[in-house]
Amino acid sequence: MTGAYRKKRNYFILLFLAGGFIIYTAFLVAPLLHAIFYSFRGGPGIVPREFVGFQNYIQLFTQNPYKERFFGAFGNTVKFFLIVTFFQNFIGFFIAILVTRRFRGNTFFRRISFLPTTLSVIVAGFLFTLILNPVWGIFDKFLEVIGLGFLVRPWLGTPSIALVVIAIVTSWQYLGTSIIFYTAGIDAIDSEVLEAAKIDGAGPLAEIRYIIFPSIIPIIGIVTILIFIGDFTQFDIVYAMTGSYANPQYGTDLFGSLFYRSAFFPTGRGGYGMGMGATIATVIFFIVTIGVLILLFTFRMRGLGRKKEEIE
Amino acid sequence: MIKFNNGILKTILYVILIIYSLTIFYPIFLMIITSLKGNKEIFTRPYNLPQSFNLGGYIQLFKISNYLIYFRNSIIVTITSLLIILFLSSLISYVLAKYKFTGSRFLYFYFIAGLIIPIKLGTIGIMREMITLKLFDTLYALIIVYVAMGIPFGVFILTDFIRLVPEELSNSARIDGCSEPKIFFKIIFPLIRPALAAVAIINFIPIWNDFWFPLNLIRTDSVKTIPLATAILFGQYETNYGLIFSVLATASLPVIIFYLILSRQFVKGLSSGALKG
Numbered sequence: 001m002t003g004a005y006r007k008k009r010n011y012f013i014l015l016f017l018a019g020g021f022i023i024y025t026a027f028l029v030a031p032l033l034h035a036i037f038y039s040f041r042g043g044p045g046i047v048p049r050e051f052v053g054f055q056n057y058i059q060l061f062t063q064n065p066y067k068e069r070f071f072g073a074f075g076n077t078v079k080f081f082l083i084v085t086f087f088q089n090f091i092g093f094f095i096a097i098l099v100t101r102r103f104r105g106n107t108f109f110r111r112i113s114f115l116p117t118t119l120s121v122i123v124a125g126f127l128f129t130l131i132l133n134p135v136w137g138i139f140d141k142f143l144e145v146i147g148l149g150f151l152v153r154p155w156l157g158t159p160s161i162a163l164v165v166i167a168i169v170t171s172w173q174y175l176g177t178s179i180i181f182y183t184a185g186i187d188a189i190d191s192e193v194l195e196a197a198k199i200d201g202a203g204p205l206a207e208i209r210y211i212i213f214p215s216i217i218p219i220i221g222i223v224t225i226l227i228f229i230g231d232f233t234q235f236d237i238v239y240a241m242t243g244s245y246a247n248p249q250y251g252t253d254l255f256g257s258l259f260y261r262s263a264f265f266p267t268g269r270g271g272y273g274m275g276m277g278a279t280i281a282t283v284i285f286f287i288v289t290i291g292v293l294i295l296l297f298t299f300r301m302r303g304l305g306r307k308k309e310e311i312e
Numbered sequence: 313m314i315k316f317n318n319g320i321l322k323t324i325l326y327v328i329l330i331i332y333s334l335t336i337f338y339p340i341f342l343m344i345i346t347s348l349k350g351n352k353e354i355f356t357r358p359y360n361l362p363q364s365f366n367l368g369g370y371i372q373l374f375k376i377s378n379y380l381i382y383f384r385n386s387i388i389v390t391i392t393s394l395l396i397i398l399f400l401s402s403l404i405s406y407v408l409a410k411y412k413f414t415g416s417r418f419l420y421f422y423f424i425a426g427l428i429i430p431i432k433l434g435t436i437g438i439m440r441e442m443i444t445l446k447l448f449d450t451l452y453a454l455i456i457v458y459v460a461m462g463i464p465f466g467v468f469i470l471t472d473f474i475r476l477v478p479e480e481l482s483n484s485a486r487i488d489g490c491s492e493p494k495i496f497f498k499i500i501f502p503l504i505r506p507a508l509a510a511v512a513i514i515n516f517i518p519i520w521n522d523f524w525f526p527l528n529l530i531r532t533d534s535v536k537t538i539p540l541a542t543a544i545l546f547g548q549y550e551t552n553y554g555l556i557f558s559v560l561a562t563a564s565l566p567v568i569i570f571y572l573i574l575s576r577q578f579v580k581g582l583s584s585g586a587l588k589g
Binding site for chain 1: 406428437467492496521538539543546556557579588
């Protein structure tokens, strides 16, 4: 390789990388570093200038109202995540198994499962708020008609129920994504393996247990990680269904809505100032990173274990 | 693959899937039929089909708001962002896939790391950058953020895809005196079209539907996108049911129709994304 060619090549590599690198670095990486940087600052004014060390963190974890709101939102986010994960993984896997069977119309069911995902979370949230609200009361009336009238309650007015409701609406919206992911995984399984299993006399349950399930473990990992990242910064559904204050009594407050209020609301209306907003963002970021690493590690390890078994 | 020869099993399968489809269709169907009812009918006959097509809600919506402008804004932002994402991430992917240089592996992971970074958490910083650049409250602010958000996935999908393009193709072009950029545009770019389509499809829905960034970066009415406009109209007219259902239906129908037309491509794009991971 001649020197001139090399130089030209380097120049071209630089040119190709530059645009994407700059935008990605300046508007995705730098803003997060910015949050970490400002989480150590405090003082008066909109832009906190004083270095205060870990003071924001200490306040967040030990002083009210920060502590109460933070741990409240943490608990809710974990519950929310568990409910959504349950629906999307179990029901998603179950329906994926069904739509990968050979029968008339299976592609139709696959395609429509993704339909709710095309709606904006805002639209889905508002729509279900209307369906569930006592004024129009279409859901309550429906329950009465089918004889389950005793179940009627203020769906979005009771803290313990409201959180479950918004988690179910979120699952309704995104179930299609996991169905498509799982069907893709099941379709990719070598048909010879399935044939062989059949010749060996494996029934449907054995097929699911020993062939389908192990081969889509990596996809379960991806789905879970996507849900995890989405739910730990979920905001839209709270805004649409229970408002920025996560009614009732912060019962549906998630990390996303807590961050929104603390960073962008004026003090006195739920805002904690930019320093504390940045601190909350940093803590959430930290939790998400650790969580993703744990999930990656878990699903990788299982995948590797399987490979080892195959070799042996 | 198991075939259901057993009639009972097949019936159960259909029953479950039909119930599941009803849970999908019914809320959307309800939204559309209700939007075509008058204010009174919404309460008196909530489950029935509309007695006559009442377009009152829609007419009112277009009268009280600049809906066509919101629609235009959403289209501009989405299409521009997608084009830039495709362009920039395919350039990056080409270099990372075909050239070994110091730090190329690191750069790949640097870009991929964006897949697990929740960009929302950097919003304070993004807001301040946009104010400094005088882009706050403009469509450019949204486009830039969506491009930054879309690059990691683009690089993730496209790098592997470009690696599969045989080296002989570019080498023979090089011998013919083709310059490096020309090789990219003339040979690589056309070959990776299916992967580009997958990247565009996967990025389309989250960009079109994004509510968080317009909420935080947009203030002026004439630069609102549909999700933000929907939320604001909903807040203002919450009790005017006839209008509100039209707002929700107008916000969702374009994407629903778009999806129904291209659902095959969507499912294919998403599936390839799933298997790559």
